[in-house]
Amino acid sequence: MEERLLNMICVGCPVGCDIKVSVDGTNVLSVEGNTCPRAMEFAKAEIANPTRVFATTVRVSGGKLPVCPVRSRRAVPKNRLFDISREVARLVVPAPVEIGQVILADACGTGVDIVATRDLKAEEESA
Amino acid sequence: MSEMYVDVAIVGAGPAGVAAGIGAREAGAESVLVLERDWDLGGILQQCIHPGFGLHTFKEELTGPEYMHRWIKRAHEAGVQFLVNSMVFKMEPDGGLWVMNPEKGIFRVVPKATVLAMGCRERPLGAINVPGSRPAGIYTAGTAQRFVNMEGYMPGHKAVILGSGDIGLIMARRLIWEGASVEGVFEIMPWAGGLRRNIAQCLDDYGIPFYLEHSVIKIHGHDRLEGITVVKVDENRRPIPGTDRFVACDTMLLAVGLIPENELSRMAGADIHPVTGGPVLNEFYQTTRPSIFAAGNVVIVYDLADWVSQEGVAAGRNAALYAAGTLRRSERRIDIKGGKNVRLFSPQYITGCCDATVYFRVTHPIEKRCRVFADHGLFEQRHRYVRPGEMNEIHLKGAALQALPEDVSAIVIDAEEV
Numbered sequence: 136m137e138e139r140l141l142n143m144i145c146v147g148c149p150v151g152c153d154i155k156v157s158v159d160g161t162n163v164l165s166v167e168g169n170t171c172p173r174a175m176e177f178a179k180a181e182i183a184n185p186t187r188v189f190a191t192t193v194r195v196s197g198g199k200l201p202v203c204p205v206r207s208r209r210a211v212p213k214n215r216l217f218d219i220s221r222e223v224a225r226l227v228v229p230a231p232v233e234i235g236q237v238i239l240a241d242a243c244g245t246g247v248d249i250v251a252t253r254d255l256k257a258e259e260e261s262a
Numbered sequence: 263m264s265e266m267y268v269d270v271a272i273v274g275a276g277p278a279g280v281a282a283g284i285g286a287r288e289a290g291a292e293s294v295l296v297l298e299r300d301w302d303l304g305g306i307l308q309q310c311i312h313p314g315f316g317l318h319t320f321k322e323e324l325t326g327p328e329y330m331h332r333w334i335k336r337a338h339e340a341g342v343q344f345l346v347n348s349m350v351f352k353m354e355p356d357g358g359l360w361v362m363n364p365e366k367g368i369f370r371v372v373p374k375a376t377v378l379a380m381g382c383r384e385r386p387l388g389a390i391n392v393p394g395s396r397p398a399g400i401y402t403a404g405t406a407q408r409f410v411n412m413e414g415y416m417p418g419h420k421a422v423i424l425g426s427g428d429i430g431l432i433m434a435r436r437l438i439w440e441g442a443s444v445e446g447v448f449e450i451m452p453w454a455g456g457l458r459r460n461i462a463q464c465l466d467d468y469g470i471p472f473y474l475e476h477s478v479i480k481i482h483g484h485d486r487l488e489g490i491t492v493v494k495v496d497e498n499r500r501p502i503p504g505t506d507r508f509v510a511c512d513t514m515l516l517a518v519g520l521i522p523e524n525e526l527s528r529m530a531g532a533d534i535h536p537v538t539g540g541p542v543l544n545e546f547y548q549t550t551r552p553s554i555f556a557a558g559n560v561v562i563v564y565d566l567a568d569w570v571s572q573e574g575v576a577a578g579r580n581a582a583l584y585a586a587g588t589l590r591r592s593e594r595r596i597d598i599k600g601g602k603n604v605r606l607f608s609p610q611y612i613t614g615c616c617d618a619t620v621y622f623r624v625t626h627p628i629e630k631r632c633r634v635f636a637d638h639g640l641f642e643q644r645h646r647y648v649r650p651g652e653m654n655e656i657h658l659k660g661a662a663l664q665a666l667p668e669d670v671s672a673i674v675i676d677a678e679e680v
Contacts, residue, residue: 144462148317149566151458170646187463188313190325191439192411199301201414204311204327213467220439234331252311253327 138164143181147173158182186210190252193223193238197257198230204252205238211245218243230257264369268293269585270578271359271373273350273526276305277567278558278574279379280333283342285578286377291585294342294578295371297361299349304330305381306404307567309411312432318568329567353530357553374585377577378527378541378549378556382563384429385519394481397488403429403517407436416440418513422490423447424478428456428565430517435464444468445509448476448492450499453627455517455651457565475499478514479506487512520563530554535610538562543609545618546589547577555581562608562621565653569621590615596663601676603628605650612673614663620656624648624677637674638666648677 141156150170156178157164163179180186188210192202211219219242228238232255239249269291272279275298286294302308307315310326317323320332337344345363352360357376362368384402399418401409407429409415419442423430426449434444447465452475454461465472473492479501480491494505522540524532532549533542540561541549548555557577558570583589592613598620600607607622620636627649634654635642640663641656648654656675 144458144466146459146463148323149314149457149459151460151462153458187467188323189439190312192311192414194414200412202412204325204411206311206313206325206328216439220441234328252325253308253331 143178145169145174145177147171147177154178156182180210185213187213187216189216189219189249191220191223193249193251194227195232195255196227196229198232199256199258203228203232203238203255205249206252207242207245207247208250209247211242211247215243215245219245219249223249230255264366266295266369266371268295268371268373270294270375270377270581271357271371272296272377272379272578272581273353273359274298274305274379274381274560275300275303275344275346276379276381276558277307277330277333277570278381278560278577279305279377280330280337280342281571281574282377282379282555282557282578282581283337283344284333284340285575285580286582286585287337287340287342287578288575289579289582289586291582294582295373296337296342296344297348297350297359297371298344298346301346303334303344303346309404309408310432311411312436315567318566319571326567333571350526353526353554355531355551357530357551374553375581376554377574377581378524378532378554378560379558379574379577380523380526380560382520382522382559384516385521387516390424390516390518392478392481394490395483397481397483397486399483399487399512400481400514401516403427403433403515406433406513406515410436410440416442417515418442418487418511420445420511421513421515422509422511423515423517425449425516425518426455426461426472427517427519428460430515431456431460431464433515433517434470435468438468438470442513444470445511446471446473446492448473448478450475450477450495451650452497453650455519457651477501481514482508487514490514520559522560522563524560527554527556527560532556535606535608537606538608540608542611545609545612545616546580547573547609548580548584548589553584555584562606564621565651569653596666596670597672599672599674601674601678603648603677604675607675612658612663614660614666616660616663618658618660618663620658620675622654622656622675623652624650624654626650628677628679631680632677633680634677635675638670640673644680645677 270286307326315329493501
């Protein structure tokens, strides 16, 4: 395999280091330009299997708001984001919703749960 | 009309206000009341559903609602009281507040100290002079964010983003995830307004074109937006003839800057800084009205909610000390002055009696090794770059400030190449 040099922006934290990643096939040889060890983890994942945390909303019935924010508990493969988005779009969750509540278990077979990121009360009965 | 007497009153229950409540209680204030105009606590972070918050505070990346959930829980545990649906419509020079609430009607809050934590607003279309019609389909990025993430509406199907502030970048990705297309992000400056990571993970990940030194010179459409004419601009930000082209779209989001929200501060007679748009503060986060303090985006627009919360805790603590009559006082006034590459900073002056942190943004990026410093040898830190989109910090040590000669009346801060 031939050694390649890739330019990336590490998204491991808000600093967003410009990193130069030297790669042999799917092997990360070295990372330069980083300010912390997260960049190495990021580069390895980015080469082998890029992942992202996915955050969207799910429809809620009878809630104080019509939608509730949700996220993937962990990062999921980047190429599955749209599959998960379509899957979540099909759901309607009854209020009340509690933070951390599992909205979609094992999203699209990724092994990662989609969970609510806020408490959402049921709509108050109008008098 | 009823009156409520409290030690510390706080206006706004976003990240700054909730943290200020905790800071005030921790510093010994008996009664701490946070007033919030929305029906819920958390402020703007309730609509910031993407991860990226709390890395400094909680050592993990939370979404906005999760981040606020934790802070609100801490505030409840600390004994902070909240009143929602409560709009402060008037503030007096001593920090007294006039509030309206659907159940309580109009009432007064009489505090010993007040913390301003109203946050900021987005610059609207009217602030940027774009010629053409005014059809439906043009929103600030934050309004669109509220539509999509809290109200469950999509603003359109084919969007462009004007400006490259973080909310615009985040919304570009959000619209893509919801099945819309984003035709491009157009930024008038030669550099991005938002964080690098948001360029990478919101635009590059989805192949959204990012055009620097571009502006919109015409809006098309009568009832609904049909497109915009974009043009490349020169170094003076003037359109370059012959570079204009039409971009079809039904939605345009504006991410062209944030303005601290200071109607109440002005009403109370606190001095407002002409550049930051926020109140003039000292290192105690104290405005020129001594019983009124301020924290977060109402002062200066921060990059990270973590910094806002941190400032909130400090401002709340100082407000509690002021209420108890134990806040340190000093007759000395040392002005902070921005050097050549400083666009804005806060606080504007310090008393020099204790540690102080000065936050500032540069005017021009320096993409090589540089130093961020305060003169008189008070602070120096090496950086690999400084960028307008990223806030810099200067830490001044109380002992060093106290040792400054009497005739020193100003400290210059700046960033420069080394």
